[in-house]
Amino acid sequence: MKAWTWDRYGSPDVLTLKDVDEPRLAADEVLVRVRAASVNPYDWRHLRAHPNLVRLSIGLRRPRPGLVLGADLAGVVERVGGEVTDLSPGDEVFGEVRLGAFAEVVAVPRDRLAVKPAGVGFEGAAAVSMAGHTALQGLRDVGGIAAGQRVLVNGASGGIGTFAVQLARTFGAEVTGVCSTRNVELVRSLGADDVIDYTREDFTRREGRHDLLMDIVGDRSLAALRRPLTPRGTLVLVGGIASPRAGLLGPAGQLLRGALTAPFVRRRIAKVSWKPNSTDLEFLAGLIEKERIAPVIDRTYPFAELPEALRHIEGGHARGKVAVTL
Known part of the structure; x- marks a missing residue:
């Protein structure tokens, strides 16, 4: 072969x-x-x-x-x-x-x-599989997403991000996506209630508005990423997988910093490591067949x-x- x-x-x-x-x-x-x-x-x-x-x-x-x-x-x-x-x-x-x-x-x-x-x-x-598992497990299993929550996805136009926006809407959340100018309409078409163009606005300046933030890009400090969260909000770290410029340790760098910081801050910080399995694949397949995600x-x-x-x-x-x- x-x-x-x-x-x-x-x-x-x-x-x-x-x-x-x-x-x-x-x-x-x-x-x-x-x-x-x-x-x-x-x-x-x-x-x-x-x-x-x-x-x-x-x-x-x-x-x-x-x-x-x-x-x-x-x-x-x-x-x-x-x-x-x-x-x-x-x-x-x-x-x-x-x-x-x-x-x-x-x-x-x-x-x-x-x-x-x-x-x-x-x-x-x-x-x-890889993007869908990461988005699903990050939102559901790590982030504990619930209907009515306000969810922010940093990196909303990439592989993981496009699934995360759609899945968050499926779970009944109010979704804000962060992306570049050329991708604003794409992210909006996926169901985002609000879209932030990071070339025009720093999403980390939106004080205390979101219950859950999934960070896929890995280009902001943990202190900055905590700022848009409510006092009881959760920061889910993917670890800069979408960025080739994620430091010498790659995705592991941000995840390590998150683990070291988590015990000392009020807001919850957690990481997602996707775990491929047929049960979650079947769940995602069902949503695709029902045209809930694509x-x-x-x-x-x-x-x-x-x-x-x-x-x-x-x-x-x-x-x-x-x-x-x-």
Whole structure:
């Protein structure tokens, strides 16, 4: 099968599309013929080993031989492992792997897959898992969102942000999105009650107005981010995943500062680390089928142009998600 591999850390230029062996299938896995994948900051962070902490899991001096980039995917089941009883060859599915989605075929743990929602194509389904999980778990599980709350999303036009705005509305919250001038109408179209153009207004100057703030960008101090919150408000940190300029520690820098600060401040500070699982994928699929939320696709690239897709997402200005089709 064809797959994108890399043997040294660096820019998208170090990627090579070559023939590799199909993955072996474990008993609890599903072999999926990939029809589409989506590109995340997660991918270029592994490609460049930024932050350096990434090297601990995939190779200190260079990536381990045979590693394939990519997490989000959608495709068609080819085979199932012996322990998988609820999926069959030919089923259309979507989900996530730790690495390996930028390939023609990938082995995916069953508990990281769900049946593709009706009414959405493969590229739309491939855009859901990582961003959708992060937004959902950040708002619901970490932030404790409730109907009637006032929620602010910093980074509302990116992959996670576009899901967060829609999900917050689904939970019955009043939503304010923060984005650049060119994305104001997009964020408003997703259901935001108010949109702040950060080139014209500093959202952190809005004293005590919001019950929950999800910070995706990671470009403000914790003191500034606490200011727009009510005295009992919650700050949910994604950790600067959308920004290539998140410091030497990458997303971990802001998360570490948040953990150290949390015991000493009145407002609650918590972090979200997405946990892919089929239950949440099914929940998101149900909302998509009911047209309560929809993936936002900025651009779609053919599989052969994956390096260009990575360059685009690394620039930090993608509207929603970037997809790759096979």
